[in-house]
Amino acid sequence: MIDILLAGVGGQGTVLAAKLLASAAASKGWKVRTAETIGMAQRGGSVTSHVRMGCQGEAVFAPLLTPGTADLIVAFEPAEAARALPYLAPDGLLVTASSALQPVTAALSAQPYTAIAVLDDVRAALASQAPEAAFLVVEEAPILEKVGASRALNVVLLASALAQGRVPISIEELKEAVSACVKPRFVAMNLEAIDLACVSE
Amino acid sequence: MAQRLLMGNEAFAHGALEAGVRVVAGYPGTPSSELIETVAKLHGEGSAHGVHVEWSTNEKAALEVAAGASMAGARVLFTCKQVGLNVASDALLSLAYVGARGGCVLFVADDPGPISSQTEQDTRRFAAFAKVPVLDPSTPEEGFAMMKEAFELSERYGTPVIVRPTTRICHASTFFDVAEETHARPAPAEGFEKDPRWVIFPKRSFEAHGEINERLPRIASDPTFTRFTVVEEVPGEGERPTVAIVACGVSAAYGREALAALQRRAAEEGMELPPYRFIAVGSPYPFPADLMEQELEGIERVIVFEELDPVVEEELLKLAGARHLPYAVLGKLTGDAPDRGENASDVIRECLLRFFATESPDLASWAAALQPETLRFEGPLPVRPPVLCAGCPHRGSFYAVKRALKELSKQAERAGEPAVQAVLCGDIGCYTLGNAAPLDAVDTCLCMGAGITMAQGLAVVEPQKKHVAFVGDSTFFASALTGIANAVYNGHDVTFAILDNATTAMTGSQPHPGTGLTLMGERRAPIVIEGVLEALGVERIRIVDPLDTDASIEAARDCLAFAGPAAIIFRSPCIQIVAPEEPLSIDPVTCTGCKRCITQIGCPAIGFDGTVAFIDASLCVGCGLCVPVCPFGVIGAVGDGKGESA
Numbered sequence: 096m097i098d099i100l101l102a103g104v105g106g107q108g109t110v111l112a113a114k115l116l117a118s119a120a121a122s123k124g125w126k127v128r129t130a131e132t133i134g135m136a137q138r139g140g141s142v143t144s145h146v147r148m149g150c151q152g153e154a155v156f157a158p159l160l161t162p163g164t165a166d167l168i169v170a171f172e173p174a175e176a177a178r179a180l181p182y183l184a185p186d187g188l189l190v191t192a193s194s195a196l197q198p199v200t201a202a203l204s205a206q207p208y209t210a211i212a213v214l215d216d217v218r219a220a221l222a223s224q225a226p227e228a229a230f231l232v233v234e235e236a237p238i239l240e241k242v243g244a245s246r247a248l249n250v251v252l253l254a255s256a257l258a259q260g261r262v263p264i265s266i267e268e269l270k271e272a273v274s275a276c277v278k279p280r281f282v283a284m285n286l287e288a289i290d291l292a293c294v295s296e
Numbered sequence: 297m298a299q300r301l302l303m304g305n306e307a308f309a310h311g312a313l314e315a316g317v318r319v320v321a322g323y324p325g326t327p328s329s330e331l332i333e334t335v336a337k338l339h340g341e342g343s344a345h346g347v348h349v350e351w352s353t354n355e356k357a358a359l360e361v362a363a364g365a366s367m368a369g370a371r372v373l374f375t376c377k378q379v380g381l382n383v384a385s386d387a388l389l390s391l392a393y394v395g396a397r398g399g400c401v402l403f404v405a406d407d408p409g410p411i412s413s414q415t416e417q418d419t420r421r422f423a424a425f426a427k428v429p430v431l432d433p434s435t436p437e438e439g440f441a442m443m444k445e446a447f448e449l450s451e452r453y454g455t456p457v458i459v460r461p462t463t464r465i466c467h468a469s470t471f472f473d474v475a476e477e478t479h480a481r482p483a484p485a486e487g488f489e490k491d492p493r494w495v496i497f498p499k500r501s502f503e504a505h506g507e508i509n510e511r512l513p514r515i516a517s518d519p520t521f522t523r524f525t526v527v528e529e530v531p532g533e534g535e536r537p538t539v540a541i542v543a544c545g546v547s548a549a550y551g552r553e554a555l556a557a558l559q560r561r562a563a564e565e566g567m568e569l570p571p572y573r574f575i576a577v578g579s580p581y582p583f584p585a586d587l588m589e590q591e592l593e594g595i596e597r598v599i600v601f602e603e604l605d606p607v608v609e610e611e612l613l614k615l616a617g618a619r620h621l622p623y624a625v626l627g628k629l630t631g632d633a634p635d636r637g638e639n640a641s642d643v644i645r646e647c648l649l650r651f652f653a654t655e656s657p658d659l660a661s662w663a664a665a666l667q668p669e670t671l672r673f674e675g676p677l678p679v680r681p682p683v684l685c686a687g688c689p690h691r692g693s694f695y696a697v698k699r700a701l702k703e704l705s706k707q708a709e710r711a712g713e714p715a716v717q718a719v720l721c722g723d724i725g726c727y728t729l730g731n732a733a734p735l736d737a738v739d740t741c742l743c744m745g746a747g748i749t750m751a752q753g754l755a756v757v758e759p760q761k762k763h764v765a766f767v768g769d770s771t772f773f774a775s776a777l778t779g780i781a782n783a784v785y786n787g788h789d790v791t792f793a794i795l796d797n798a799t800t801a802m803t804g805s806q807p808h809p810g811t812g813l814t815l816m817g818e819r820r821a822p823i824v825i826e827g828v829l830e831a832l833g834v835e836r837i838r839i840v841d842p843l844d845t846d847a848s849i850e851a852a853r854d855c856l857a858f859a860g861p862a863a864i865i866f867r868s869p870c871i872q873i874v875a876p877e878e879p880l881s882i883d884p885v886t887c888t889g890c891k892r893c894i895t896q897i898g899c900p901a902i903g904f905d906g907t908v909a910f911i912d913a914s915l916c917v918g919c920g921l922c923v924p925v926c927p928f929g930v931i932g933a934v935g936d937g938k939g940e941s942a
């Protein structure tokens with residue numbers, strides 16, 4: 096069983112990312128379940144997508160994964176990486192974007208929220224509680240600027256995560272999923288973003 | 297047949313179409329909306345033949361459309377979210393008596409948590425109250441099968457049938473084999489047949505009540521219904537189980553997951569769980585009492601996992617009492633399962649550990665020693681509640697009304713009068729999010745359309761205050777019209793702020809009567825909100841663009857000052873349905889860091905770096921609302937000399 100959690104902010108594209116993973120897994124003949132946050136939270140709130148893959152033909156019962164079991168967490172934003180931490184398996188991989196999205200609550204408060212501080216705290220938490228876990232901070236901004244579309248964030252993060260080789264889905268399989276699931280006029284841009292993400296790894 | 301990755305709601309649409317549904321009507325509401333959208337999409341693509349699909353004005357209208365079509369012999373499907381059934385309940389309670397002819401299925405999605413709803417009400421309870429059968433899927437696949445079976449059951453017994461999934465079933469995706477094309481079942485050639493039974497009338501109701509009382513026990517033991525209650529036995533060494541785990545809906549999936557995890561863990565550590573029987577109840581009402589009595593033979597302790605109300609738990613207690621069965625029932629009522637909110641595999645696992653621990657001292661010490669292995673994050677984290685989108689026109693409407701109230705207040709104070717106080721009644725939709733800081737513009741929110749009428753009650757008791765009711769355009773048509781007529785008729789001094797963004801935004805941009813677009817692809821003349829208000833007798837009506845701050849404040853002042861019901865229509869499209877403009881920026885050199893732009897309107901595209909405010913170009917849609925808010929004029933287009941980024 097491979098359990099993946101996608102954590103982000105409503106509107107960042109976690110839903111499509113889950114679909115890409117599901118489609119890649121299905122093309123390998125695996126059983127898949129995904130679950131989405133749809134509703135109020137999509138308006139800029141914290142959202143998660145759960146992807147569960149029965150990679151050895153085993154049945155997948157529940158749509159949601161359990162804390163402490165995620166083989167991979169892909170966080171679209173540093174604070175969401177921190178929020179998702181309880182889901183990570185002790186030997187899991189946590190991949191996160193490096194740019195913060197400041198919630199209005201943080202802009203209003205006296206204490207500004209910075210990505211660097213939260214990422215440092217995540218790193219420290221992992222070092223002390225899960226020395227076998229892996230942590231990757233993706234520098235997504237230059238890639239997104241190059242392809243000229245902030246909506247490519249999801250494929251940039253997925254490609255960076257898969258390039259680590261911990262989840263047996265290849266970059267080629269991700270690209271096939273992109274061609275199958277993304278609107279035709281956006282396919283080339285997404286494929287370019289994947290290539291750039293792999294190069295910068 | 298084609299294999300497709302489908303969300304539960306999409307699959308249920310396919311299921312209903314494969315069952316030959318002819319008329320589909322509903323009102324949007326999370327987590328139910330995607331079903332109708334899928335039917336409309338398949339109809340639009342030309343693969344769903346012969347189906348009529350519509351967003352009705354509200355749930356009551358939808359269920360009545362469906363009831364009429366069923367009486368003409370067509371298979372019909374009604375959809376809504378749990379609280380939507382409250383609106384349709386008048387029709388439902390009578391429909392159970394009058395009965396269905398063509399298969400009549402009500403798809404009602406519950407929302408444990410709640411994640412996007414006003415209440416944690418339980419539609420299984422509602423089904424029992426209305427005396428109609430209800431099916432409760434534990435997986436999207438089971439829901440797909442239930443959708444088809446529900447039409448059969450409905451026709452066999454002449455009753456409406458409810459299929460009630462929960463959010464995690466509606467919004468979970470997996471692969472399905474679905475038909476490439478579907479054809480609606482033609483209604484019988486004889487058409488609607490006149491019959492006294494279609495007319496609800498006291499004498500007929502008494503008879504119908506008897507028919508209902510007679511058919512419910514038959515349904516409770518009909519295998520087409522009870523086949524959705526599934527029993528599994530996990531044997532120990534030759535022993536018969538004395539404990540049972542009963543789970544309903546998605547809790548059955550979590551229960552299976554939790555049990556598998558515990559079995560694995562126990563095996564690793566040389567422990568053995570006691571033998572148990574696992575019963576997934578997918579047919580909760582009418583309760584399959586005979587089947588359950590049989591399956592609980594020899595059982596001494598039962599634990600029940602279900603979300604929302606203890607429906608099955610109470611049925612088991614009733615069964616034990618009625619038939620003198622010797623089992624004890626643990627669950628919500630005894631504090632052995634969570635009393636509200638969503639269940640989850642890890643929550644059920646903890647409950648099961650406690651449940652098994654009492655079986656033997658070995659198990660008790662093993663369970664006590666098991667530590668949950670989850671990482672903790674202890675650093676500070678910003679909370680991230682949902683907010684109005686960057687550039688949402690509602691932000692301008694709330695801002696204008698608040699500014700107008702402030703100006704009226706200042707004016708009054710200058711004249712030596714007391715400051716103007718106001719109560720802002722909110723309603724259901726994206727604009728409920730106007731409650732968050734810094735807008736803080738929602739003082740009440742009850743149910744669809746309630747702000748319109750609650751403001752009137754407040755105005756009776758507190759005539760010295762201003763009373764403003766905010767209502768969206770879709771909610772306006774769904775449930776504000778009677779309230780507005782009430783204000784005119786009874787002469788209430790209130791101001792209606794109608795937020796017309798040309799869509800039903802919160803549930804994912806569905807059309808409504810004010811847009812003129814229909815799901816059948818025809819474009820009709822939109823129903824014009826100002827025309828409706830005028831016809832209802834509202835004497836002061838102003839129409840403004842909420843992104844034009846000065847005009848909006850002036851219109852709001854005018855309507856607030858008007859004695860009697862007045863309406864401001866704030867008209868500007870939802871940013872989800874229009875292309876964004878170029879983002880603006882804040883000049884970091886001249887920004888004084890006063891934070892006015894943040895504390896006044898709270899657009900999520902504006903952040904603060906500790907010294908100056910900045911605009912996140914990936915979020916800003918260039919609506920311009922923040923420009924006049926800045927007292928130093930440093931917000932502007934990139935390159936116009938104002939909002940020059942460094």
Ligand code: SF4
Nearest residue numbers: 687899916919920922
């Ligand atoms: S123009 Fe101002 S208020 Fe409008 S979206 Fe951009 S930052 Fe927000």
Ligand code: SF4
Nearest residue numbers: 685688726801870871
């Ligand atoms: S979806 Fe539309 S109505 Fe809802 S918050 Fe966003 S812009 Fe406003």
